[in-house]
Amino acid sequence: MRDKWVVVGAAVCAVCGVATLFVMAQQSEPASCEIASVNEPGQYVACTGIVYYVREKDGHLFVKIFDGGTIDVPFFNFTDTISVGDLLYVEGITALYHEQLEIIPKTYTVSNVLYGVCTNSRFRTIRGVFHGELDNGIHAVKGVADGDHLVIEQELPSHLFVSFQGRISSRTKGTPSAFTLCGDPRTFFSGFSEHPIRIGEVSGFGVQIGEEVTVLYYQWDELMPEPIAEAKERPEGYSVKVCGTIQSVRGSGGHIFLVIADSTGCILIPVFSTMQDELGVDAEHFYVGQTITVVGTIAVYKGAPEILPDVIT
């Protein structure tokens, strides 16, 4: 009989205890904090950051966010959509995986952000141009578009972003959306687009993590043609656009060597066999006297400048 009461007492206490734990769990609030202050596993935290990296694998989504610091957020068996540039609010418990801290999400909210440059209340973004009450300069805002008018709900602090401006010198191999700028050691990832950004003038802004910049907004302009003599003075790696008449065409080992000239001078254009498919040209494509426009990068071979072509038209 005594044991019976022990069982009843224990069962009642257990049920009440489990209920209490449920209530406590529901009522526990996360500590809102900056990512940089998240430094140990097991913390219940709430962080907000810009998504700068997304990878999907086996139905799981692996996201990295940035608010000045960075942290990983893995979403297991995930069916929703999160894209680079979105603002992610995440509540969860921090855990250590492969020596890296990550937030295992309990709840999350994804918001779209418009990135762009405002001039005279005209806010130019990748999704269009809006009228908005913003100062001149770069902005990242959460808002609701009413026609071409933007009602701003929240603006992200501008110190999170780095601006860039320059001439694209090359695309990074294996990553079509990545490029580098002349003289700039950083690598730029065009987070919005899978398509490569061609050689040209580019300006914009993004978030910088180490030596890599995830581009959130950019404007691209075609290069203006310049005299061959001026192009030859450019430093190695500089991208140029020249227009000239073919003076000679020579083939060797499957490669094509063109010399083009304008009124200021002449320059060699080597079209290597490995590049011919990408450029859409072959030896029969060229003839002496033909006028062509070449966009490419200045290189120096045996002391003489030449242009490694990116586009020939």
Add this chain to the structure above:
Amino acid sequence: MNEFFLLVTACAAGCFLGVFTGLTPGIHVNTLLPFMVVLPVSGIIGAVTIFSLAVTHTFVDFVPSCIFGIPDGDTALSILPAHRLVLAGRGYEAVKLTVVGSLGAFIVSCILVTPMIYLIPVLYRISYPYISYILLFLIFFIVLSEKSVKRILFASGIFLLSGFYGYAILSSPLISEDVVLFPVFCGLFGLSTLFVSMKSQSKIPFQSIDSKIHLNPSEIALNVVKGGIAGILVSLFPGIGPAHATAVMSVRSSPRQFLVAVSGVNTANAVYTLVGVCTIGKARSGAAIAIETLVHVNVKTVGVLLSCGLIAAGIASVAALVLTQRILEVLPTINYRKLMGFTCSVLAVTVWITSGVTGILIMAVGLCIGVLPIFLGVRRAHCMGVLLFPILVYYLGLTF
């Protein structure tokens, strides 16, 4: 020669640390790993230290569990059968059974490593989509193995209560996940055992330190193989840990058979998490993750680590038995109730230090659930709902 000396030294250091983690309540292998990272060891030397530590831990952690009823996640279910043997004056035999189980499973695991390197990726690929069904099968198997309808009902109730208890704790941020299982297992398996035995026992009988094991060799071999194979399966399935396999194995086993098998699961699991890293690239333990960061785990690395693991297993076996002898020599001279009271205090203080007042509440609720199977006459494995239920909920995509 110089490298051989370094490897043996690393192995010895791992054994020393493993004895420390195994004997100290609330300290797990994972607790020491962050400190290992800052030590000036790297590459294969660091990996050998960590693997030896992990292997030794699986041998020695049964000593406090068996003798004092201090649980951790891997040994929790062994407490009651071991404690029964302690109260029958067979404490040394209890620890010896776990040592035999661990050593046997380690050797079985080493023998099976070569075929498993090829089999594990295939088994993993086939079984991965069916994890939730495998878990459901395990749960029904454990509950329905009770002998009468009344007991099945009790078992179901305890499983669900433990399950909701586990879900409330493990799916919430009440306590850091690093330490959350300690108060849970202290309550469910540690304090509940001590509480009930304090009620009925006032003195520890003389502990016979003899070499006799009351199991015949075929039963030992069968349970060693059982533990070894269960350890392999544990390393395969995400979400299924040694505790789950232990729960399944407690079905229709005598206490002695169970102790051999359960200890084998933990040791085999330590070996096969390593093989898992090598074959399917999945690190399912803190030690495996740490080793993966130090060395590229390939077949050759596994060979080196297993060789050092064999040395560690030998040292750990001797260490566990010698330590047990020393402890049991003084145990009967101590007042049982005072000892159990002291053990309960140590557990409570450790829980309070590691997880605060919330940990004490969690432990108290665990105690209330943990005494139910003892008084209702059903197996304590149903309390493993604390882990099985939240994982099942996760794999079925449910939320409450």
